[in-house]
Amino acid sequence: MYTVIGATKTRAMRVMWMLEEIGQPYNHIACAPRSEEAKKYNPSGKIPALLVGDDVLTDSVAIMHYLADKHGALTAPAGTPARAKQDALTFWLIDEMDAILWAAAKHSFVFPQEQRVPEIKDSLKAEFARSASILSERLEGAYLIGDSLTVPDLLATHCINWSIGAGFPRVDDKLGHWAKSMRDRPAFKAAATKED
Numbered sequence: 001m002y003t004v005i006g007a008t009k010t011r012a013m014r015v016m017w018m019l020e021e022i023g024q025p026y027n028h029i030a031c032a033p034r035s036e037e038a039k040k041y042n043p044s045g046k047i048p049a050l051l052v053g054d055d056v057l058t059d060s061v062a063i064m065h066y067l068a069d070k071h072g073a074l075t076a077p078a079g080t081p082a083r084a085k086q087d088a089l090t091f092w093l094i095d096e097m098d099a100i101l102w103a104a105a106k107h108s109f110v111f112p113q114e115q116r117v118p119e120i121k122d123s124l125k126a127e128f129a130r131s132a133s134i135l136s137e138r139l140e141g142a143y144l145i146g147d148s149l150t151v152p153d154l155l156a157t158h159c160i161n162w163s164i165g166a167g168f169p170r171v172d173d174k175l176g177h178w179a180k181s182m183r184d185r186p187a188f189k190a191a192a193t194k195e196d
């Protein structure tokens with residue numbers, strides 16, 4: 001049985017949602033970033049982590065790819081052009097959405113007060129809005145790629161949700177409705193409301 005380390009309000013949600021989508025049971029230890037509990041599994045205190053037997057896997061996207069490949073779900077097969085295209089979108093989302101949100105978080109509450117540069121946040125919001133427009137333009141149907149759910153759908157939705165929580169400007173209606181359709185998925189709801 002898998003065990004997810006990390007509070008639902010963090011990137012751990014990506015891993016929990018993925019596990020719900022692929023129908024794998026899991027335990028959940030809902031600890032905060034940098035807590036003593038988190039450090040038991042990852043000395044940096046970063047979450048999420050996934051316990052798989054004696055192994056501790058870290059990084060939400062690495063964990064999602066591990067699960068996708070292991071269970072043959074939410075991904076094109078490794079070693080195919082389709083997978084390379086899927087990975088390109090995944091890495092674009094990390095560069096152009098996750099990294100921007102993370103930079104805003106660092107300058108809001110992660111860095112010590114004296115290292116924060118709050119003035120950077122307007123520029124980060126504008127950059128995120130540009131990324132959201134590009135993503136909206138490429139969205140053609142119910143999913144970001146083809147006619148089935150893949151890892152980038154989960155990652156993009158999580159980033160859009162994060163942007164809402166961080167007080168970033170709303171994404172356009174097309175992308176907003178799409179993100180809502182993702183949040184309406186039973187697996188998303190199950191992860192979001194999972195009891196520990």
Ligand SMILES: N[C@@H](CCC(=O)N[C@@H](CS)C(=O)NCC(=O)O)C(=O)O
Pocket residue numbers: 010011012033034044045046047048058059060061
């Ligand atoms: N790239 C990593 C980032 C992990 C990360 O920074 N997680 C945050 C919580 S969402 C954290 O633990 N922050 C504490 C810190 O950076 O010290 C992933 O996707 O898992």
